[in-house]
Amino acid sequence: MQKVQVEICCGTACYLLGASQMMDLEDALPEELKGRVEILPRTCLGLCERENIGQAPFVRFGNGEVMSDASREKVLEKIRQLAEENP
Amino acid sequence: MRNAATYIRRELMIRLVRAFDQGTLSQEIDHIPLKLRPKGGESSRCCIYHDRAVLKYRLMALLGLCVEDEEDEAKPLKEYLAERLGGSGKSDKARAEPLSVCGPACSGCPDAKVVSTPNCRGCFARPCVYNCPKKAISIVDGRSLIDQSLCVKCGKCITVCPYHAIVKTTVPCEEACPVGAIRKNEHGVAEIDFSKCIFCGKCFAACPFAAVMERSQILDVLMAMKNGEKLVAMIAPAAEKQFPGKIEQLLSACAKAGFGDVMEVALGAEMTTEHETAEFIERMEKDPKTFMTTSCCPAWVNLATKHLPALLKHVSDTPSPMVYARDIAKAKDPGAKTVFIGPCVAKRSEALRKDVDYVLSFEELGAILAGRGVDVIACEPWPLPRPANPTARNYAHSCGVTEAVLAEATTKIPGFKLNSQQINGIDRKTCAMIKVHATGKTGVNFLEVMACPGGCQNGPCSLA
Numbered sequence: 001m002q003k004v005q006v007e008i009c010c011g012t013a014c015y016l017l018g019a020s021q022m023m024d025l026e027d028a029l030p031e032e033l034k035g036r037v038e039i040l041p042r043t044c045l046g047l048c049e050r051e052n053i054g055q056a057p058f059v060r061f062g063n064g065e066v067m068s069d070a071s072r073e074k075v076l077e078k079i080r081q082l083a084e085e086n087p
Numbered sequence: 088m089r090n091a092a093t094y095i096r097r098e099l100m101i102r103l104v105r106a107f108d109q110g111t112l113s114q115e116i117d118h119i120p121l122k123l124r125p126k127g128g129e130s131s132r133c134c135i136y137h138d139r140a141v142l143k144y145r146l147m148a149l150l151g152l153c154v155e156d157e158e159d160e161a162k163p164l165k166e167y168l169a170e171r172l173g174g175s176g177k178s179d180k181a182r183a184e185p186l187s188v189c190g191p192a193c194s195g196c197p198d199a200k201v202v203s204t205p206n207c208r209g210c211f212a213r214p215c216v217y218n219c220p221k222k223a224i225s226i227v228d229g230r231s232l233i234d235q236s237l238c239v240k241c242g243k244c245i246t247v248c249p250y251h252a253i254v255k256t257t258v259p260c261e262e263a264c265p266v267g268a269i270r271k272n273e274h275g276v277a278e279i280d281f282s283k284c285i286f287c288g289k290c291f292a293a294c295p296f297a298a299v300m301e302r303s304q305i306l307d308v309l310m311a312m313k314n315g316e317k318l319v320a321m322i323a324p325a326a327e328k329q330f331p332g333k334i335e336q337l338l339s340a341c342a343k344a345g346f347g348d349v350m351e352v353a354l355g356a357e358m359t360t361e362h363e364t365a366e367f368i369e370r371m372e373k374d375p376k377t378f379m380t381t382s383c384c385p386a387w388v389n390l391a392t393k394h395l396p397a398l399l400k401h402v403s404d405t406p407s408p409m410v411y412a413r414d415i416a417k418a419k420d421p422g423a424k425t426v427f428i429g430p431c432v433a434k435r436s437e438a439l440r441k442d443v444d445y446v447l448s449f450e451e452l453g454a455i456l457a458g459r460g461v462d463v464i465a466c467e468p469w470p471l472p473r474p475a476n477p478t479a480r481n482y483a484h485s486c487g488v489t490e491a492v493l494a495e496a497t498t499k500i501p502g503f504k505l506n507s508q509q510i511n512g513i514d515r516k517t518c519a520m521i522k523v524h525a526t527g528k529t530g531v532n533f534l535e536v537m538a539c540p541g542g543c544q545n546g547p548c549s550l551a
Contacts, residue, residue: 010331010464012340013457016097016450020550023331041331043465048457053105054098054123 003038004082005062006075011044014057022057022072029076036083038062091131092297095123096145097450100305103149104458107309113172116146116164141192148300151307154189171306185302185435186284186291188269188277192298195275196258201240203231206252215244215253263293265513266394285389287513287538288432288547301432301548305451308426311444316424317347318445319416320452321409323429324353324475325483325543329449329550334480335468341452342469344461347423348416353475355412356482356491359383363405363488364495367533378525378532381488383407385437386538390513398525401534408482409434410441428452430483430546433538448548483543485511489535507533512540 008014008022026039047058047066055068059075067078102119106112120142124135132138144154146164150171203215209229216224216231223237224244231253233244245253260269260277268283269290277298279290291299311318320341322334330337338349363381370377382388382403391398413425424444427434428451435446447455456463474480478491489507496503508524508531510517524531539545 011457011460011462012330012453013101015331015463016101016453016457016550017094020331041464043462044460051122053101 002086003036003062004079004086005038005040006079007040007042007045007060008070008075009045009047009056009058009060010041011046011048013044013048013053017053017056018071019057022059022070022075025072025075028072029079033079033083037079090295092295093450095142096297097454098123099142099145099149100303100451100454101457103146103305104309104454107306108458113165113168116168119146137191141189144189144191145300148187148189149303149305151302151304153184153302154187154300172310182302182439183436184279184281184284185286185432186279186288187300187302188279189298189300190274190276192296192300193276193294194296194298195271195277197256198271199240199255199257199261200235201233201238201242201245201253201255203233203253205230206250207231207248208250208252210249212249214247214249218243218247259293259295260290260299263289265289265515265518266390269299283393285386285393285513285538286433286436287386287390289538291432292547301435301448303451304435304445305447305454308445308447308451308455311424312345317420317422318345319348319350319420319423319425320346321350321352321355321412321416321425321427321443323427323431323434323483323543324351324356324408324480324487325430325546325549326428326449327480327483327544329430329544330453330463332463332466333468335471335474336463336466338469338471339466340456340461340463341428343466344456344459346426348420349469350412350416351471351475351480352408352412352427352429353479353482354415355408355410356383356479357476358411359405359408359482360476360479360488360491360495363403364492364499366403366405367492368496368499371532376527376532378527378534379403380521380534380536383482383488384536384538384543385431385433386513387510387536389433389436390518390538394518395522398521401525406441407437408479409437409443413441413443430539430543430549432547449550450548453550485509485537485540485542486535487542489533492533505533506531507535510534510536511542513538 048056057070059067059070106115120139124138130138147154150167207230221237221239223234224231266283268280269277272278327334341349367379370379378401380402382405391402409427416425426445427443428447430449438446478494481487486509493505524534
């Protein structure tokens with residue numbers, strides 16, 4: 001069973017613009033996903049440069065996919081989807 | 088992120104810092120509202136043009152300018168910026184009155200009233216009708232109707248209705264203000280009466296249209312750094328848990344972002360504890376029935392000064408942690424400029440009185456760090472000569488000051504007892520409570536007053 005990797009950008013810009021609300025994501029995982037996800041707080045992923053700033057916070061998944069304007073709900077949904085795709 | 092209002096404010100701040108550092112702010116500033124609300128894009132208000140107009144005023148507030156003082160609507164932001172960079176263009180009023188209502192952003196919310204909604208089933212029992220003390224409710228066309236000329240908004244009907252069919256509509260800023268300082272003017276736009284305002288910042292946090300704006304000093308700080316001035320970042324104890332990482336890492340981040348020196352305000356809090364305890368013991372010796380309140384919350388001091396002058400003699404004379412921190416910073420380097428960094432609006436008014444050069448909110452500090460690519464968790468802990476006492480670091484929590492004073496007094500007088508109470512958040516009810524305590528009837532002799540529920544950590548400009 002492959003773990004779903006979730007990198008949360010904790011660069012100050014992402015943190016200010018919403019990543020602070022995702023710090024407890026680990027606790028928010030539903031039972032069926034516990035142990036299936038690897039949550040990695042990261043220093044700035046460098047995705048908020050210049051005009052992209054309005055799309056922070058950013059989250060990057062193990063498959064390389066980047067989510068902009070991330071929120072707990074959106075990230076949880078994506079984790080669920082990735083977990084289903086790779087049972 | 089709690090809402091879109093905080094998001095846009097922070098985004099604008101980060102953009103401002105980045106453009107300032109790149110030397111492109113002057114060319115870019117008038118384009119920011121257009122970039123954020125492009126043609127054909129979505130709007131948050133009636134249209135993108137309204138959004139853009141409000142964004143312009145937000146940027147003005149970030150430049151530290153009084154939005155109300157705008158004379159020429161056609162004047163571009165670039166010109167305001169040039170005046171500010173040239174050292175002029177900012178009135179003294181801007182520092183004395185750190186909050187302002189941006190008229191075009193204010194929605195002019197309808198007056199507060201209690202109304203019946205279509206959830207009403209026109210039931211047989213009709214508890215609303217029977218419980219209304221003013222007989223303001225009747226049943227018309229099978230539904231309850233509240234006569235607004237009789238209603239006193241007591242809310243009894245709201246509690247008794249089994250269908251939750253009666254609601255109270257509010258004007259959030261008026262509802263949040265503990266002293267009735269914000270009211271709609273004759274044009275229906277909110278206005279702050281600065282003779283009453285205590286700068287608690289509750290309206291700033293409450294307005295769903297984010298029409299209450301803080302006059303920022305972020306530009307002043309950026310300019311001073313650019314001019315090579317030495318700025319000391321004085322980080323309030325409330326910083327704990329505001330940013331990722333430890334407070335020592337935050338101090339390193341500040342140094343990395345351009346502050347010449349850094350310190351925790353908790354060192355000042357240690358001195359406040361020491362002096363306030365001594366003051367309390369002295370007052371007790373003079374009069375065993377003494378009643379004293381804390382003095383570190385500037386919104387409380389403003390409240391006492393403007394609204395409860397008879398209580399002023401009960402407010403401790405001990406300076407706040409910020410003032411002691413300023414003394415420590417100035418003793419170390421008399422030429423340095425001091426920057427208090429915290430979650431508080433009222434500190435801006437206190438800083439003006441107490442010669443602290445600048446005040447930044449945690450948001451503004453965050454924007455400087457973000458704009459300069461400084462990550463708190465990537466920073467090594469700052470080598471503190473010594474960490475502040477845990478009781479001093481705990482000042483930002485409700486009960487923190489009381490615990491610190493009690494601990495200090497116990498070391499002086501074994502078995503010392505304090506009849507303490509906390510005012511955990513200033514509102515209309517707790518204002519009345521403070522007056523009751525001052526009469527001596529409650530037997531309380533030490534009253535800790537915090538304008539924000541839970542203490543400074545939940546200040547209007549906190550990040551959490």
